[in-house]
Amino acid sequence: MSGRITAEVKACIGRQVSYTAPEELGRSAIRYFALALGDDSPLYRDPEAAAKTVHGGIVAPPTLVCETNQIIQQPLDENGYIGHHWTLPLPNTRFIRGGNEYEFHQPTRPDDRITVTWKILDIYERETRKFGALVFVVSEARYVNQRNELLAINRETNIYSP
Amino acid sequence: MTASRTKYFEEVTIGETLPPIDFAVTLTSLVMYAGATWDFHRYHYDAAFVAGLGMPGPFMDGQMLGALLARQVMQWSGPDGFVRKLSYRQRAMVYANDTITLRGKITGTSIQDGRGLAHCMLSVTGPDERVVARDATATVELQRRPG
Numbered sequence: 001m002s003g004r005i006t007a008e009v010k011a012c013i014g015r016q017v018s019y020t021a022p023e024e025l026g027r028s029a030i031r032y033f034a035l036a037l038g039d040d041s042p043l044y045r046d047p048e049a050a051a052k053t054v055h056g057g058i059v060a061p062p063t064l065v066c067e068t069n070q071i072i073q074q075p076l077d078e079n080g081y082i083g084h085h086w087t088l089p090l091p092n093t094r095f096i097r098g099g100n101e102y103e104f105h106q107p108t109r110p111d112d113r114i115t116v117t118w119k120i121l122d123i124y125e126r127e128t129r130k131f132g133a134l135v136f137v138v139s140e141a142r143y144v145n146q147r148n149e150l151l152a153i154n155r156e157t158n159i160y161s162p
Numbered sequence: 163m164t165a166s167r168t169k170y171f172e173e174v175t176i177g178e179t180l181p182p183i184d185f186a187v188t189l190t191s192l193v194m195y196a197g198a199t200w201d202f203h204r205y206h207y208d209a210a211f212v213a214g215l216g217m218p219g220p221f222m223d224g225q226m227l228g229a230l231l232a233r234q235v236m237q238w239s240g241p242d243g244f245v246r247k248l249s250y251r252q253r254a255m256v257y258a259n260d261t262i263t264l265r266g267k268i269t270g271t272s273i274q275d276g277r278g279l280a281h282c283m284l285s286v287t288g289p290d291e292r293v294v295a296r297d298a299t300a301t302v303e304l305q306r307r308p309g
Contacts, residue, residue, distance in 0.1 A: 018288070036194035037226075039186065039233045043241040054242040054305060062232040062245040067225060069200035079211075080202035097224040099251030107244065 004135050004160075005125050013120050015086070020115040021071040027110045029070075030060045037061065045133045059107035065143045066102060066154045068116045084118055090135055090160045098136065098157035105150045112145040121155070135160040168240040170232045171271065171278025180238040180282065185230055187222055189258045193234040195226045222256040227295065231284050234264045235300045239280075246279065250298035260288045265302075270295035278304045 027045075034044040042049035043059060050058045052054040076082050108114070122138040143156040183189075186307040188205060196206040204211040207220050232245050239245075256262055273279070284298040 003239055032194075033198040033229075036191065036198040037233050038191075038274075039236075041241060043236075050241070061229065062236070062248065063225060063229045065227075067199040067201075076202060079204045082200060082202060097252060099249070100225065100228055101247075101249040102228065104245055104248055125165065 001123075004090060004093075004133065005123060006089065009123055009135075012086070012088055013123055016117060016119045017084070018115060018117040019068065019072045019084070021068075021113050022073065024111045025060060025064075025108060027058055030058060030064065030110060033064045033067075034061055055107055057109065059109055062104055062107075063102060065104075065108040065114060065152050066141065067099075068141075068143075071116060084116075086118075086120065086137070086139070088123075088137065088160070093135065093160035093162060094100060096159040096161055098159050101155040103153045105152060108143075108145070108151050112151070112153070115144050117142050117144075120152070131161055133162070154158050168242040169238060169304055170307040171273075171280070172307045174268055174271055174280050174304065176268055176270060178268050180234055180268075180284075182266075183230070183234050183237070183264040184261055185264065186261045187256055187258060189220060192220055192222060192258055195223065199223070199225070210272075217255070217257075219257040219259065221258070224252050227252055227256070227286065230262075230264060231286070231295075231298055231300065233265055234284065235282060235302050237305055238266070238282075239302045245300060246305045247299070247301040248286070248304050249300075250295045251293055254288060254292050254294050256288055256294055262286055262288050262294060276306075278306050280304055 031045045047058055071082055075081055118139055118141050121140050125133055125135050127133050137158050139156050143151045145151055192206045201223060205221060212220055232248055235245055236243055264286050265283050268280055269283045270281040280302050282300040285296045286294040288294050
């Protein structure tokens with residue numbers, strides 16, 4: 001093992017940060033997201049048709065709530081990124097997305113004002129035959145609306161490779 | 163998506179396939195998704211920048227794959243469905259001008275707290291059958307047939 005999990009890295013487990021959207025999600029954000037996916041379901045754009053579904057009105061496509069760049073309100077970095085990221089003491093590593101596990105508790109609606117809370121659940125190192133020692137960072141994001149009702153949970157594993 | 167009808171829990175058969183989706187990933191669709199999610203990173207549109215990183219072209223954000231998988235499940239369930247869970251690991255990058263194919267089938271059903279759930283196994287392949295995701299899973303809640 002290369003010993004990248006120093007006491008300083010270990011101390012990052014449990015770190016937590018929250019962001020609250022400055023406004024409601026809105027119908028146009030929902031319609032734009034569905035358009036980008038080539039999805040013309042009336043559920044995302046037609047109030048009358050959506051009202052006849054079990055959802056009772058327009059809702060967001062499932063994973064839109066997990067896209068929170070617009071909530072965070074920080075300046076663009078030098079490559080144009082404005083979203084959440086952890087600054088971890090893992091020098092000279094490359095960031096690779098592992099996978100996502102989403103749990104949805106109720107649909108996100110146009111008038112929802114979303115708060116996301118990110119937390120680092122675990123950081124561990126694993127030896128791989130192909131790439132050597134890799135550091136895995138497991139994070140969890142919880143999304144709630146303005147009534148503090150749980151909308152979704154997203155567990156994400158990211159890899160820091162030498 | 164055509165305005166698909168509601169799929170009732172009682173109609174589901176184990177092993178049935180979800181209608182496949184062929185999605186043409188173009189620079190335009192990457193830019194549309196990036197715009198819709200306020201993701202302005204040069205990864206998704208700047209060919210010279212990504213070439214400098216040794217990559218063949220602008221590439222798809224990992225969460226766009228999840229969004230497309232959710233679209234596929236909702237297309238099968240109809241607008242009364244509600245995706246409860248979705249889990250996937252991306253095994254290969256998807257670049258501008260790749261067409262990806264999403265496939266899925268129903269692996270089981272269950273009833274939890276009176277809710278009818280269908281469990282799906284999903285896969286995504288790129289050009290030359292490149293495996294983008296092969297063991298993605300989803301659980302979707304369906305309406306029970308009245309009466």
